Amino acid sequence: MSRGGTHEVTRPRERALLVGIELGRTKEGYEGLEGSLAELAQLCRTAGVTVVGQSSQRRAVPDVRTFVGKGKVEEIRQLVAELEADVVVFDDPLAPAQQRNLEKDIGLGPGGDPTVKVIDRSQLILDIFAQRAHSLEGKLQVELAQLEYLTPRLTRHWTHLSRIKAGVAMRGPGETQLEVDRRRVRERIAMLRKRLTEVSRTRRLHRDERAEVPFPTVALVGYTNAGKSTLMRRLTGADVLIDDMLFATLDPTVRRIDLPRAGTALLSDTVGFIHKLPHQLVQAFKSTLEEVRTADLLLHVVDASNDARASHMAVVRDVLAEIGAAERPTLLVLNKIDRLEGAAREAAILEAQRDDGVAVSAADDLGIAALRGRIDELLDGRMTRAEFRVPFERGEVLARLHRHGSVLECRQDDHATHVTALVTPKLAGQIRKALGGVC
Ligand SMILES: Nc1nc2c(ncn2[C@@H]2O[C@H](COP(=O)(O)OP(=O)(O)OP(=O)(O)O)[C@@H](O)[C@H]2O)c(=O)[nH]1
Ligand SMILES: [Mg+2]
Structure with missing residues (x-):
């Protein structure tokens, strides 16, 4: 056919x-x-x-x-x-x-x-x-x-x-581009930087719009081919590209994930890392990797069936440090345990537990419920109890608290409603700002 x-x-x-x-x-x-x-x-x-x-x-x-x-x-x-x-x-x-x-x-x-x-x-x-x-x-x-x-x-x-003719290492800029002299290349670099700044400004606006919605964000990180996109599909049902190829994913995707306690969160899938990733690429991809740098939680996905997994993990940690995301709260996810048998699988499960992580198979739906539970728990743990005084004329703020937080108690005086709620630090900050800092 x-x-x-x-x-x-x-x-x-x-x-x-x-x-x-x-x-x-x-x-x-x-x-x-x-x-x-x-x-x-x-x-x-x-x-x-x-x-x-x-x-x-x-x-x-x-x-x-x-x-x-x-x-x-x-x-x-x-x-x-x-x-x-x-x-x-x-x-x-x-x-x-x-x-x-x-x-x-x-x-x-x-x-x-x-x-x-x-x-x-x-x-x-x-x-x-x-x-x-x-x-x-x-x-x-x-x-x-x-x-x-x-x-x-x-x-x-x-x-x-x-x-050199078209082929390896020669796609992208195109041959004519490469024929230009150094000065032209420098001009092109300056132009690209400028356009990238514009494009990433637009992206930042989108991200800020998302930040307006106080959903916590979770980013998948890991070595290339670890199974990040497969996990993304498993957790959110998103139709993302999955391929047994290195760097199947380049452009970031963000999808919503609904959790029983923490409510809605946003999950992002992005480019994988590799041993000796060119420095120029890490620098160039910094704005794409903003999703990672600003995430509330990172899921570090590791192919547990790969013999080089320890060095893969080290590479991921190095790149995270290079992009300024080393301090983000991180949950270790040992993936592909369906490929491990008996003692090896037990060892992976123990290793994950030792690190407070989870062992899963994104392909076979093993351990996925436990992973969801851990994500929920970690995001939920970020909720704090806070009190707000919401003037009656600010009904929209009250509605926002009901929609995105968990309201525990409401009490009214002559002018305002006093609300006690469980909220994320992000939502608390936004509500305080909306109320002009007086609450
Ligand atoms: N056996 C098995 N294979 C898996 C599992 N998860 C992913 N795979 C396979 O591993 C390969 C890579 O999966 P992807 O989800 O594309 O990996 P990725 O981390 O997104 O890779 P890049 O986007 O290239 O960085 C695909 O062939 C998947 O089918 C798993 O739990 N078990
Ligand atoms: Mg991918």
Whole structure:
């Protein structure tokens, strides 16, 4: 059966050779080179690139000129020819000069053009983001991050960018964009920043409108592919994109969730994090991540079936710190426990409990009721008892208290109603402001 609307991309898939080096990475707590390279291969698949081979090296420090040693460069050159690779992807960040030297050493064609592209993990991630950004804000953010990444790589002696054809690391700004000189790029960056400020101002207005409604906000955070969107769908019924792909979600979605005690809350799903997320992207996505920074509660979703889950959690904590959300109240959610059997599942449940968290399966509806209960409890715990003196002519304030708070007692004197209610700190502040601070 043919599916309407789908058609094959005619460009042949690019063939990638992956290169990683062990640089005391285990000391960082990452699950070793193999795990990191497996993730890099998954990133390549997400970008639509075929992985044809990999090569690794153990080194104390990277080579200044070519990152890997001379012998390794020669081996890569041979592998590229043998495997007919057209792109070499390094797992670690390459300095612009290292990138140029590697391309030169691996091979130049008759016209002096490099025969292969050499890129790093950051560039691959930027490319995936460029492919997947749909909203105006997302597109602007990605283009800004790409140009900032490319600026130090645009030199008069390196016309590389104008020569490479469309493909990995080259979508987004478009080739013509990349042909412009540094000054034009700087102008474009300034323009993008300005437009982003405008777009995020509009977003802020929307958020402020939402803040007017004193619903508490909950944000899903976690490593990419942890199951945040699946959990979003499970908790709210929202029809969000779920994919076994990295960075399925880029643009934030907000949906309402109704809880027995805390009432209505807003749940937001946003971009996932990853090991070595390019700094430029984190910066560019800061305004999108505002939802996270201002949330009343974060749900840190972890794929409990992934062996690297401890390092995934560390990455998430680092990114949260970088965007200024480290101090937000956080509930740990160990997801995908359906994939664990017997003792492993028990261990995950215990681990979640130790952290005051919950073990769930968003796919199989395991532990979801308990998770709802915990969210309700944590949000409800934020309700405080407060008293307000509401003048009779301010009926709308009284109505607001009834609608959004839990009114415990009402007493009237000659001029006003004295209300005792359970309210969120946010609602208390808003009511006090509405009453002009006299209550
Ligand atoms: N077995 C199992 N698979 C799950 C579970 N939750 C999510 N998945 C699968 O994991 C993959 C990723 O799920 P998503 O919900 O898209 O993950 P995400 O965290 O939103 O990922 P990004 O948006 O890419 O950051 C999908 O193939 C889901 O079907 C679960 O509880 N159990
Ligand atoms: Mg998602």
